[in-house]
Amino acid sequence: MTSCAACTIVSANYFPFARTLAESYAKFRPVDAFFILVVDQHCKAIDQASTDGRFKVLYVDELDIPDFRSIAFKYDILELNTNVKPTLLAHLLKSGYQSVIYFDPDIYIFGGLELLYEQLAKCNVLVTPHATTPVPDFERPSDQDFSATGVFNLGFIGVSNTQETQRFLQWWEQRCLQLAYSDTRTGLFVDQKWVDLAPCYFDGIRVLKHPGCNVASWNFHERRLRQQSGEYTINGEPLIFFHFSGIDITSELQISKNHCKYTLENRPEFAPLYQFYRQRVVANGYQEFISIPYGFGTFSNGVRINSLARRVFSIYSAEFSGEDPFDANGRFFAQAKRRHLLSAADPAGKISVLNYNPDDIRLKTINALFRTALTILGGARYTMLMKYLSYISILRNQRDVLAWKIGSQPTNGMVREQSSQ
Numbered sequence: 001m002t003s004c005a006a007c008t009i010v011s012a013n014y015f016p017f018a019r020t021l022a023e024s025y026a027k028f029r030p031v032d033a034f035f036i037l038v039v040d041q042h043c044k045a046i047d048q049a050s051t052d053g054r055f056k057v058l059y060v061d062e063l064d065i066p067d068f069r070s071i072a073f074k075y076d077i078l079e080l081n082t083n084v085k086p087t088l089l090a091h092l093l094k095s096g097y098q099s100v101i102y103f104d105p106d107i108y109i110f111g112g113l114e115l116l117y118e119q120l121a122k123c124n125v126l127v128t129p130h131a132t133t134p135v136p137d138f139e140r141p142s143d144q145d146f147s148a149t150g151v152f153n154l155g156f157i158g159v160s161n162t163q164e165t166q167r168f169l170q171w172w173e174q175r176c177l178q179l180a181y182s183d184t185r186t187g188l189f190v191d192q193k194w195v196d197l198a199p200c201y202f203d204g205i206r207v208l209k210h211p212g213c214n215v216a217s218w219n220f221h222e223r224r225l226r227q228q229s230g231e232y233t234i235n236g237e238p239l240i241f242f243h244f245s246g247i248d249i250t251s252e253l254q255i256s257k258n259h260c261k262y263t264l265e266n267r268p269e270f271a272p273l274y275q276f277y278r279q280r281v282v283a284n285g286y287q288e289f290i291s292i293p294y295g296f297g298t299f300s301n302g303v304r305i306n307s308l309a310r311r312v313f314s315i316y317s318a319e320f321s322g323e324d325p326f327d328a329n330g331r332f333f334a335q336a337k338r339r340h341l342l343s344a345a346d347p348a349g350k351i352s353v354l355n356y357n358p359d360d361i362r363l364k365t366i367n368a369l370f371r372t373a374l375t376i377l378g379g380a381r382y383t384m385l386m387k388y389l390s391y392i393s394i395l396r397n398q399r400d401v402l403a404w405k406i407g408s409q410p411t412n413g414m415v416r417e418q419s420s421q
């Protein structure tokens with residue numbers, strides 16, 4: 001057996017992306033094992049597809065994560081998929097592989113991976129930065145965005161089987177399973193933000209700056225694609241792997257659904273890559289899988305689990321120890337229903353500074369109330385109010401507001417996040 005392996009993580013609806021990645025990996029490393037971790041309930045369509053010899057399917061329950069149902073409940077789909085990453089890597093190293101690379105499922109490999117595995121043979125952990133040169137002013141994502149979400153893009157990470165790597169993974173796993181929310185206001189961004197600290201805490205962390213690695217919309221300002229003799233190059237170096245982060249398979253012009261100034265109109269050299277990739281994902285079952293509901297998205301009776309319910313559970317999780325929070329006949333569901341936490345829709349994830357509309361009558365009303373508060377309170381008290389609101393608007397800080405009075409302090413890694421500034 002080869003000592004090298006690679007892996008990715010998806011929920012069922014994203015399985016065609018993982019299959020497409022595995023397909024690209026097998027072109028260059030046909031002997032290596034490739035693992036797809038499915039963070040979802042067991043799925044018949046995936047089980048049928050797993051007969052493909054180019055990859056092996058694991059389900060998240062096979063990782064034997066302690067109290068996994070509680071972790072799956074407190075995290076949303078993005079958080080859970082990213083936060084089991086160190087657990088998967090540690091699992092594969094324990095299986096005997098000497099070098100393991102994780103790729104996000106929306107990555108496609110266009111060139112040989114010898115460089116990556118050669119680097120891993122010389123270090124413990126291999127990462128790539130979001131960018132290797134400063135982002136021009138006023139472009140997004142910006143240097144400030146990278147500071148908020150993490151210096152390194154964890155759509156790629158490689159690990160080698162050493163004691164130092166095991167120490168790193170143990171530290172990273174503990175933080176991911178306990179405290180890795182998507183909440184940049186509190187200095188957290190899933191698994192990714194924690195790894196900013198890794199070079200400070202652990203030896204053998206190597207930063208790979210090859211321009212053909214982890215090419216994505218956030219570094220288009222410094223990467224130039226060319227096609228020479230049928231091969232793609234980036235800044236004159238071979239294109240090794242491309243990260244189609246935020247891609248909309250149904251759009252022929254959009255590069256990313258995330259904040260991005262680039263389109264295939266102003267960066268037409270990338271159009272052939274995007275067209276090719278969309279075709280491969282569709283061919284690998286996009287229409288069949290995309291509508292599969294998330295297995296950890298509802299209570300056992302089908303009621304949606306919204307962001308508020310997840311965050312409230314994270315505060316009081318110790319009170320429901322040993323119980324299945326997904327159980328609609330359980331205590332948490334009863335409490336959530338009685339406390340009016342439940343809702344048929346969960347639009348919270350759709351609201352951001354990117355779609356802020358100052359003409360929205362609801363926002364105009366709220367802003368008018370704030371102006372009134374400033375008039376009544378004065379500058380000093382109004383500033384104190386804003387600081388309190390910035391704290392309490394983080395759902396995990398609303399213990400005193402909710403006042404369930406169940407009888408314990410926040411646990412499971414949850415502490416009130418104070419700021420001295």
